[in-house]
Amino acid sequence: MPAIDYRRQTILITGASSGIGESFARALAARGSDLVLVARRRARLEALATELERSHGVTATVISQDLGSSSAGADLSAATAAAGLRVTGIINNAGFGSFGDFVDEDADLFAREIAVDISAPVQISGAFLPGMVAEGEGFLINVASMSAYVPTPRMAVYGAAKAFILSFTESLWAETRASGVTVFALSPGATETEFNTVVGTDDATSRARMRAADDVVLTALAHLQRRYPGPSVIDGTSNKLSANIGRVLSRRRTAELMHRITDPTRRRTPRSASA
Template identity: 80%
Template sequence: MPALDYPKQTILITGASSGIGANFARALAARGAQLVLVARRLDRLEALAEELRRAHGVPVTAITQDLRAASVGAELSAAVTAAGLRVTGVINNAGFGTFGDFVDEDLERLGHEIAVDISAPVQISSAFLPDMVQAGEGFLINVASMAAYTPTPRMAVYGAAKAFVLSFTESLWAETRASGVTVFALSPGATSTEFNAVVGTDDATAGARMRTPDEVVATALAHLDRRNPGPSVIDGPANRIGANMGRVLSRRRTAAMMHRLTDPARRR
């Protein structure tokens, strides 16, 4: 793949109001890309948009969107078209998790988690990927997680959702690899974001060493800039080792080990 000419790109980022999404926006604006920032918190989006315009002189459009919406892909596509834009790159970054035994979880909140973590990436990919394939250029990055590589007791729905994103994206990589479009999944591990605050407990990351959003974004953009990027990339050497260990151990041992690691009593 030829190197991206970033000033000619219009890149849509979901979950752009904080954390990894905001850092993607800052890094891409520094490279000269035009941005479409998507999240529910319009005040944060507009503040970030103004920061990026002032710092880098790039066009930035802020779109407030509830990613739980049943027609989120069509709604975002319509908003982008109404703004007179053509998206050439998509980063499906938005997502959230829940923590606790499945039998104790609130089903409505789990439904929202499934909508944001699974349905939204599928719908948004469907809304924008066909145009990229037809044009023979562009990229799609779907943010998965280290949780995609092992069973995740106490985060059963989140882990399953991210396993879906990983498998879905790697399949799209194979389907589109001759099209000129770059597709891959990005899997961060524990990262210093608002993730635990939204979940409601630091037990969600089991005391793991935190990577920074800057490190995660650097990993993703280095992979994007490769001549022949693979279908997925894991952020951080320790996380890559952990993913390989999960392939060596039996599913039984892995599930039992993760159940111990995520036990709140273990950290106290």
């Protein structure tokens, strides 16, 4: 694909108030792109928009919206149209997880998790992708996770949601690859964001070494600029290696291994006692 002129882009980013979404906003504004910043926390979005406009001379439009809504895609499409914006790129980054055995968790929490992590990206993709395909340009990045590649005990809904996003996005890549639109899934591993704070425990990332959110964004933008971007990209060398676990081990052994890895008692028991 030809090099992207970021100064001609208007890019919508969900979950833009912190973490990877905020890092995307900063990186793209530095490259000259106008932005549509979407999240629930309006005050944070407005502060970020003001900073980016002053620093980079771009336009940053704030849309405070709950992506758990059953009309998330239509609402965002209507809001951008009302603002007179032509969105040329989408980054579906918003999402959250929960940690604990499935039988002990709240069904209402799972319903919201599915709405934000699955339904919203599908709706938003459906609202904006057809226009991009019709114009023969644009891009869609859906943020998946390393949890998409293996079973994730104690985060069963989150892992399944990210597996859905990975499969969904790779299918869209195949459907649109001749359209002029770039589509791919981005899979970060443990990253320095508010993810664990929202979940309520560091056990959600198994105390893994954290990657910086800025590094995740650089991985995504480098993939976006490739001549023939593939349907998905994994951030970090060690994450790329660990994604192959499911190819080496049986499904049973992989699930058993992940059950041990996500067991919080393993990390809280002194080594001598566990031995």
